[in-house]
Amino acid sequence: MTALDFTTHTIPLEGKSKISAKNVNLWYGEKQALHNINLEVGENQVTALIGPSGCGKSTFLRCLNRMNDTIPSCRIQGDISIDGDDIYAQSLDVVHLRARVGMVFQKPNPFPKSIFDNVAYGPRLHGLSESKDHLEHIVKSSLERAGLWKEVSDRLLSPGTGLSGGQQQRLCIARAIAVSPEVILMDEPCSALDPIATAKVEELIDELRENFTIAIVTHSMQQAARVSQRTAFFHLGVLVENGPTEGIFTSPIDKRTQDYVTGRFG
């Protein structure tokens, strides 16, 4: 086993940066999971995080809305800021952060409540709606934006867990966008879905890019190539290469990136 190669090749971001991570190191107990990550996530862009299993891409994603706080042994160093606000600052409230940075998980995880209550959960939690009508409007528009309204409009009160896998995942996306976040983090959102449902979700991601900044972790390089504008390749906790998606897949700079995208490992 050779020593870790810490070099990062970055082609600088064109346009406005939404999230900026500087010198991020992260440990689970004694084990270091992220080594000195420097990454910019562009506004109204889809940034794909790819890499083999256990490379730290999901860990990095979870740093962006502080979901790692729930893991007691997790320790983090470095700066992550959204629009210049340090998200690990003492003064920043994690509830407020998570209202700004929504998350969609690998496994569809709707609450065992009605479809309406699922989508209305965030707005109710954060007091975003002024009236019942307003809340209904938020729910309807969120479901419409998630492309689910036509399929569920006649059964809003039936349980969200009764939907198919793909519908559940779109419900989770609707739930995430109901609070109008600025950023949506997606952790392998299509890994539990069939190809048709995956295509729908990918289409949706492309549409959502207009209004939201999206960071998506994916195992599928085709998916990364299809939906993202920029791609970051992680390997063994190191950010190896990060640049426009086309460049990563057609002319990678680093040997490791080349090996991975051509399917030689991972």
Place this chain on the structure above:
Amino acid sequence: MTDIAGKYTVEPFSASTEKREKFNRLLKKRYASEARFKMWGIAAVSVAVVFLVLLLGSIILQGSSAFVTTKVELEVSLDREIIDPQGTNDPMVIASADYNKILRNAMQSLFPEVESRRERRDMMDLISSGAAFELAAHVRDNPELIGQTIKFDVLTDDLVDMLRKGYIERNVPEEDRKLNDFQIGIFDKLVASGALYGTFNTELLTTGDSREPENAGLWGAVVGSFFTLVVTLGIAFPLGVMAAIYLEEFAPKNRITDMIEVNINNLAAVPSIVFGLLGLAVFLNFFGMPRSAPLVGGLVLALQALPIIIIASRAAIKAVPPSIREAALGMGASPLQTVLHHTLPLSMPGMLTGAILGMAHALGETAPLLMIGMVAFIVDVPGGFTSPATVLPVQIYLWADSPERAFVEKTSAAIMVLLVFLVFMNAIAIYLRKKFERKW
């Protein structure tokens, strides 16, 4: 690797008859062991079912007769001279009159041929000693009956009841028998005239305990059990659920919480009598709470049910998928909101099951209650949490200890009532679980 690969070759089993036979032999063996396993399982279940049937069968066989009691219809003349000679109509005067004399007159008018003092006394022994009180209460409530002759059904003595149910052998020598030949003669005449009959034993389900088997009832114990369990549930359930939530969702995982966990598990295994001693020392002696009270009994049983509820609740919380928690936290819910909105409702069915298990345990508990004085002989139906009471299992214990033959069937009847109580509680638990259950 290469050496081994060279040494052995793996052929398909269909390659030779020998291999095929070996395969078939193995297959047969596999099926045989499967069949054996199944048989053992069925045998185990059968044994359990047989014992259950034996247990329930013997209890029902012995106890069902206790739900029938024996009464005798007497024509009592409510003589004003005896009851209320001054004509005051004062309930106190009416109630304290000599009703034994009225009953004696009624019996004598049925059997005018009985003349000797001794025989008269033997005859009166056939009637329950509580009959006079019953008649007194009846006349006090209906004073307009005074001066009339009414038909009044009085309870017979438990020995007559036993004789009617065939528990007293007629062919044993008179001196070894509880009822003498004269009394049996009277009994037969009463049966022949149709005055003596068996009827549903309402006393058993509506009155408190008594030294007289025919007057003894379970209602006092049922009410005592109810009050005790209310206290137990009211204390153990909220405390247990809160402790479980704190330990599962909020407490840091360190040596102190590990130690607490070990101690909770140990607490569940502490003999119940120890809890009784604790209750005696702390609640009675230190805090000076009343003896024999459902309040103290409930507190002691709450201590005992607490670890059961905590363990079950923690298991229920652990069973909630972490993805639900992540979803809620990801939406910006605080840890407390996550618990209240999602974890608690989703784990409620499991918590309720644990609570009912703990309650069922507490319902059947006797030993700790002996320590705090709930074993006392209490006639009155308890009126509150601090009035002296007994509970069903203690009542069973008390009756099983009584020498009268009639208490044998009453003990079994009490067990039946306790079992009905248990089945009822479990039915509630199943209903609640179904109601709160949500699928994901």
